[in-house]
Amino acid sequence: MFHDKETFKKAYLERLISMHGKGLEETTPADQYYTLGMMVREYVSRNWIATNNQYQVKDTKQVYYLSLEFLLGKLLKSYLINLNIRTVCEEGFQELGLDLEKIEAEEPDAGLGNGGLGRLAADFLDSMAALHYPGHGMGIRYRYGLFEQKIIDGYQVEIPDYWLREGNVWEVRKSDKTVEVRFGGEVITKEMGDTLSFDHVKYEPVLAVPYDMPVIGYHNKTVNSLRLWNAESAIKDYDFDHMHNRHYHQMIEYKKSTESISEFLYPDDSTFDGKRLRLKQQYFLVSASLQTILARYKRQHEDIAHMPEKIAIHTNDTHPVLAIPELMRLLMDQEGLGWEEAWDITTKTISYTNHTILSEALECWAIEVMAPLLPRIFMIIEEINERYCQKLWDQYPGEWEKIRRMAIISDGYVRMAPLAIIGCHSVNGVSALHSTILVEDLMKEFYEEEPDKFNNKTNGITHRRWLIGANPGLTNVITDVIGAGWKSSPSQLKRLISYKNDAALQQSVAKVKLENKEKLAALIWRDYGIKVDTSSIFDVHIKRIHAYKRQLLNVFHIMNLYKRVKENPDISITPRTFIFGGKAAPGYHLAKSIVKLIHTIAEVINHDPSIRDQIKVVFIRNYGVSHAESIIPAADVSEQISTASKEASGTGNMKFMMNGALTIGTLDGANIEIAQKVGDDHIFLFGLRPDEVLDYYQHGGYHARDMYNRDKRIRVILDQLMNGTFVKEDVDFKSIYYSLIDYDEYFVLKDFPSYVDAQQTVEQSYQHTASWYEKSIVNIAHSGAFSSDQTISRYAKEIWDLEPLRVQ
Structure with a gap:
C-alpha cells in the first residue's frame, strides 16, 4: 500500500472511511493521523513478527535495555523516514489536499521520559534496530508524563500531562504475557535437608500487563520491541459483587494503589509514601521484565547455566539495579540454583551505566522503606552485602571505615550504586571525563578491587x-x-x-x-x-x-x-x-x-x-x-x-x-x-x-x-x-x-x-x-x-558480546 502514491492514496482513503465512517472532507487532523498511524503499524507487523521469529530460529544472543525513562518524542515522522516511505506519503497527501507535517504534528509526545537519560535510551533503541542488533527496551507505561509546564505570571505551574488521552496508536496490548509482581507480605524460611527454601506469603499481587511498541530499523527489515508495563489490579471485576461493604472499600484502595505504580513518571518522593511508590515502580519494572526474559530463555533452553551466553541485561542508571537481587531470587527460589551458581549467572548477565556523580542522584533507600515492601529482595541484598563485606574484611582486616564506605547497606540505607557495581560484570561512564572521575574519585575503591569492570562509553545521538x-x-x-x-x-x-x-x-x-x-x-x-x-x-x-x-x-x-x-x-x-x-x-x-x-x-x-x-x-x-x-x-x-x-x-x-x-x-x-x-x-x-x-x-x-x-x-x-x-x-x-x-x-x-x-x-x-x-x-x-550508532557498536562488542543479525 506504500509502493507508490496512487496505491497509497487509494488505501488511505479506504482506511479513513472504514475507521471513522466519514469522508475525507469531514475528518479532523487527528482522524487523519490515527489512520496513517494504523496503516504504518500494520505495514511493519510482518517484519516485526519475522524479526522475533528469526531471533528464535537463529538462537541469537539478545540484549534487554532496562530504563525507567524512554523519551521517544513523536514517532510517525521517524517511522516514515526509517521505512523510506515518507516521500510517497507526502506526495500522496499533497494530491489529497492534506499536509503531512500537520498530520505528524497531531501526535502527542510520549510522556515516558524527562531528560537526557530517557532520550539516550530512545536513541540507543533506534541505533540497535538500524545496526541489526537484537535489542529491546523495557520500561513503564506511564499514563501521565512528568508534567505539562504552564507559565502563569512568569511562574511555573504544573498540570498533569495525560499523553494517553486519545490512546497510543503504536502500542499493542499483550494480555496473554501478563506476569504477577509481589509486594509486602512476609517470607517463610524452611529447611529442606542441607538447603533452605523461601515462601513469600500474604503479599499484595500486582499484574504487569505488557504493551509492545515497534522499534523500526533504518532502511532494513529489523523491527525490535519496546515493552512497556502497565500496572493493574489482580482482582477480577466480578469479585467485587461478592464483597461485603467493608471489604469493598479496601478493594477500591488496593486498586488505586496498584494503578498508581504506572500512573506518574517520578512521583514526588518528599514523603514516605512517595518514596515507597518510587521504589515500587523500580521493582515493578525489573520483576516484570526479568520474569519475562527468563521465561523466554527457558522456552528454548533447558540449561539455565548458559543464560549469559544468550541474554544480556543492561541497567540504565541505578533505577533498574534491583534487577540484580531479582534475578538472584528467580534463579534460586524458582529455578532451584544454589547461591554461587546464581551469583555467577547474575554477574555475567547484568551490566550497568552510571549517569551522574551528583550525590542527590546516587540512589539510597532507607531500610524502613525497602524491607517491608520487598522482604525477599531485602534478604538477598543483605546476603550480598554480608558476603562482600566478609571478603573485604579478609583483605582489609580492621579497616572498618573502608568497609563502611564500600558496603551496600550502611547507616540504615541500601545504596544502589555499590549494589550495581558489585552485582554486574561491566560499569561504564558516559564521557571520558565522567569515567575518569568515577575511577579516580567516586568509585575509586571499587575500581581498585575490580579494575577490569570499568570502562567508558561516551554517549551518542541518532x-x-x-x-x-x-x-x-x-x-x-x-x-x-x-x-x-x-x-x-x-x-x-x-x-x-x-x-x-x-x-x-x-x-x-x-x-x-x-x-x-x-x-x-x-x-x-x-x-x-x-x-x-x-x-x-x-x-x-x-x-x-x-x-x-x-x-x-x-x-x-x-x-x-x-x-x-x-x-x-x-x-x-x-x-x-x-x-x-x-x-x-x-x-x-x-x-x-x-x-x-x-x-x-x-x-x-x-x-x-x-x-x-x-x-x-x-x-x-x-x-x-x-x-x-x-x-x-x-x-x-x-x-x-x-x-x-x-x-x-x-x-x-x-x-x-x-x-x-x-x-x-x-x-x-x-x-x-x-x-x-x-x-x-x-x-x-x-x-x-x-x-x-x-x-x-x-x-x-x-x-x-x-x-x-x-x-x-x-x-x-x-x-x-x-x-x-x-x-x-x-x-x-x-x-x-x-x-x-x-x-x-x-x-x-x-x-x-x-x-x-x-x-x-x-x-x-x-x-x-x-x-x-x-x-x-x-x-x-x-x-x-x-x-x-558508534556508541551502540561499542556496547555490543565490548559489554554485551552481541552480534548483528540481518532480518531477511
Missing part, C-alpha cells in the same frame, strides 16, 4: 532524528556535497572537512540556518507574541532547570549586557535572541525561582524601546523533544555551561553541533571530546577546569563574597535581584541571592568574568560570516563521531 528528521534542508545540502552514504554511515560526515572553506557550501549552510531561524521566529511570534530578529544571534539554552546547569550564569550575562546597552544608547552590538527552555522539578524551589527570574528579565528587556530590539529573551514553555527538533536547527550558539565535572556527558551539545551551532561551554562532560575533535578555534571554552573545581570542593579556598566585592558587574547584578530594578513587590529572588553570596556551590560568580569574555568572542566571531560558517561546517563534519 542522526536519523536529529539531522535527517529535524533538519531536512541541511540534510539535502550535505548530501549534495558528499553523497548519501553518510545517512547509513554517519562517520562519513567527516568528508565535509575538505569543503569547510568552500564559499558555496558556506552560503548554502547559512541559507538553511536562516530558513530554520525564520520558522522558529514565526513559531515564537505565534505562541508568545514576541518578534525576534532573524539576523540576530540565536543563543540557545535548553535543558532541565537546575543550579549546576547554570541558567543563572546565562541570565547574569544578559543582565550585564542589558545594562551596557541601556547605559550607552549609541553602542552597537550584534543583536541577540536568548532562547531558554526547560522544566524545574516541582519541589525544587531554587530552580522554579530561576524560571521566574528569566521571565521577569524578559518582561523588562522585551518591552524596553530604548535598546532598539538589540536584545530579546524568550522562554519556550513545556520544552520537550518536539520543541528541540524546531529549536536546535535554528540555533547559532549552543549553551553548554554546566559547572565543570558535574555534567556526566550531555547529548544536547552533540545535537547542536550536528546542526551547525557553535558551542560555548565549560570543560565538562562530552564538551571536552567535542573540543578535541573540532579544535579550540571552533568552540568557545571558558571557566574553571574540572580539576580546579574538584580541588575547591576538597580543599576549599573559594569565597563567593570576594567575587561580589571585587567585580563591580557581579555586585550590580546581585544587587538588582534585591533592589527593585527587576523585582516587583510580589516577587522575591532572595533565595537566588543568598544561594550565591553565601556559598555559590556551582561557581556561577567565579566563572562569570570568563563567561562574559567568551561571549564577547562569540559576538566578534559572528561578525565574520565566512569564518563563522567554516567553524559551523567543521562542527557538522565531526558530529558523526558522536552518533549513537
Whole structure:
C-alpha cells in the first residue's frame, strides 16, 4: 500500500472511511493521523513478527535495555523516514489536499521520559534496530508524563500531562504475557535437608500487563520491541459483587494503589509514601521484565547455566539495579540454583551505566522503606552485602571505615550504586571525563578491587532524528556535497572537512540556518507574541532547570549586557535572541525561582524601546523533544555551561553541533571530546577546569563574597535581584541571592568574568560570516563521531558480546 502514491492514496482513503465512517472532507487532523498511524503499524507487523521469529530460529544472543525513562518524542515522522516511505506519503497527501507535517504534528509526545537519560535510551533503541542488533527496551507505561509546564505570571505551574488521552496508536496490548509482581507480605524460611527454601506469603499481587511498541530499523527489515508495563489490579471485576461493604472499600484502595505504580513518571518522593511508590515502580519494572526474559530463555533452553551466553541485561542508571537481587531470587527460589551458581549467572548477565556523580542522584533507600515492601529482595541484598563485606574484611582486616564506605547497606540505607557495581560484570561512564572521575574519585575503591569492570562509553545521538528528521534542508545540502552514504554511515560526515572553506557550501549552510531561524521566529511570534530578529544571534539554552546547569550564569550575562546597552544608547552590538527552555522539578524551589527570574528579565528587556530590539529573551514553555527538533536547527550558539565535572556527558551539545551551532561551554562532560575533535578555534571554552573545581570542593579556598566585592558587574547584578530594578513587590529572588553570596556551590560568580569574555568572542566571531560558517561546517563534519550508532557498536562488542543479525 506504500509502493507508490496512487496505491497509497487509494488505501488511505479506504482506511479513513472504514475507521471513522466519514469522508475525507469531514475528518479532523487527528482522524487523519490515527489512520496513517494504523496503516504504518500494520505495514511493519510482518517484519516485526519475522524479526522475533528469526531471533528464535537463529538462537541469537539478545540484549534487554532496562530504563525507567524512554523519551521517544513523536514517532510517525521517524517511522516514515526509517521505512523510506515518507516521500510517497507526502506526495500522496499533497494530491489529497492534506499536509503531512500537520498530520505528524497531531501526535502527542510520549510522556515516558524527562531528560537526557530517557532520550539516550530512545536513541540507543533506534541505533540497535538500524545496526541489526537484537535489542529491546523495557520500561513503564506511564499514563501521565512528568508534567505539562504552564507559565502563569512568569511562574511555573504544573498540570498533569495525560499523553494517553486519545490512546497510543503504536502500542499493542499483550494480555496473554501478563506476569504477577509481589509486594509486602512476609517470607517463610524452611529447611529442606542441607538447603533452605523461601515462601513469600500474604503479599499484595500486582499484574504487569505488557504493551509492545515497534522499534523500526533504518532502511532494513529489523523491527525490535519496546515493552512497556502497565500496572493493574489482580482482582477480577466480578469479585467485587461478592464483597461485603467493608471489604469493598479496601478493594477500591488496593486498586488505586496498584494503578498508581504506572500512573506518574517520578512521583514526588518528599514523603514516605512517595518514596515507597518510587521504589515500587523500580521493582515493578525489573520483576516484570526479568520474569519475562527468563521465561523466554527457558522456552528454548533447558540449561539455565548458559543464560549469559544468550541474554544480556543492561541497567540504565541505578533505577533498574534491583534487577540484580531479582534475578538472584528467580534463579534460586524458582529455578532451584544454589547461591554461587546464581551469583555467577547474575554477574555475567547484568551490566550497568552510571549517569551522574551528583550525590542527590546516587540512589539510597532507607531500610524502613525497602524491607517491608520487598522482604525477599531485602534478604538477598543483605546476603550480598554480608558476603562482600566478609571478603573485604579478609583483605582489609580492621579497616572498618573502608568497609563502611564500600558496603551496600550502611547507616540504615541500601545504596544502589555499590549494589550495581558489585552485582554486574561491566560499569561504564558516559564521557571520558565522567569515567575518569568515577575511577579516580567516586568509585575509586571499587575500581581498585575490580579494575577490569570499568570502562567508558561516551554517549551518542541518532542522526536519523536529529539531522535527517529535524533538519531536512541541511540534510539535502550535505548530501549534495558528499553523497548519501553518510545517512547509513554517519562517520562519513567527516568528508565535509575538505569543503569547510568552500564559499558555496558556506552560503548554502547559512541559507538553511536562516530558513530554520525564520520558522522558529514565526513559531515564537505565534505562541508568545514576541518578534525576534532573524539576523540576530540565536543563543540557545535548553535543558532541565537546575543550579549546576547554570541558567543563572546565562541570565547574569544578559543582565550585564542589558545594562551596557541601556547605559550607552549609541553602542552597537550584534543583536541577540536568548532562547531558554526547560522544566524545574516541582519541589525544587531554587530552580522554579530561576524560571521566574528569566521571565521577569524578559518582561523588562522585551518591552524596553530604548535598546532598539538589540536584545530579546524568550522562554519556550513545556520544552520537550518536539520543541528541540524546531529549536536546535535554528540555533547559532549552543549553551553548554554546566559547572565543570558535574555534567556526566550531555547529548544536547552533540545535537547542536550536528546542526551547525557553535558551542560555548565549560570543560565538562562530552564538551571536552567535542573540543578535541573540532579544535579550540571552533568552540568557545571558558571557566574553571574540572580539576580546579574538584580541588575547591576538597580543599576549599573559594569565597563567593570576594567575587561580589571585587567585580563591580557581579555586585550590580546581585544587587538588582534585591533592589527593585527587576523585582516587583510580589516577587522575591532572595533565595537566588543568598544561594550565591553565601556559598555559590556551582561557581556561577567565579566563572562569570570568563563567561562574559567568551561571549564577547562569540559576538566578534559572528561578525565574520565566512569564518563563522567554516567553524559551523567543521562542527557538522565531526558530529558523526558522536552518533549513537558508534556508541551502540561499542556496547555490543565490548559489554554485551552481541552480534548483528540481518532480518531477511
